[in-house]
Amino acid sequence: MRTEQELRDTIKRNPFAQSIGMELLDAGEDRARARIRLQPQLENIYGGVHGGCAFALADTIAGIAASMRGAYVTTLQASMNYMRPVIQTEYLYCEAVIQRSGGKISVVRTELTDDSGSLLIDGSFTYYHM
Secondary structure, X not given: OOOHHHHHHHHHHOHHHHHOOOEEEEEEOOEEEEEEEOOHHHEOOOOOEOHHHHHHHHHHHHHHHHOOOOOOEEEEEEEEEEOOOOOOOOEEEEEEEEEXXXXXXXXXXXXXXXXXXXXXXXXXXXXXXX
């Protein structure tokens, strides 16, 4: 099982995660939680966080959760439900929880919330263990 520090180092080595300010808050058995601070360069033309940025946060943190047992993973399939715009919040939070993990495949559910804990976006990710 990978340590929380190893997972933090994974985020620090990821240039894209660093460019959007991704911060791993905590990780434990079968779950991980992170956030990004809203910044003008992450906005879409309507003033909310760009959907691709939210997707990148969810995919990265779900992948961190899926890799907790030590295997490198790659995304096979992903689905996101953008229910509310990401506006009027300092941070966008993502919690990823493994729903099932087998020998070669993991399924992870994500929830993205604002500062007040309101659900804005949810997702489901399937990973292949390499």
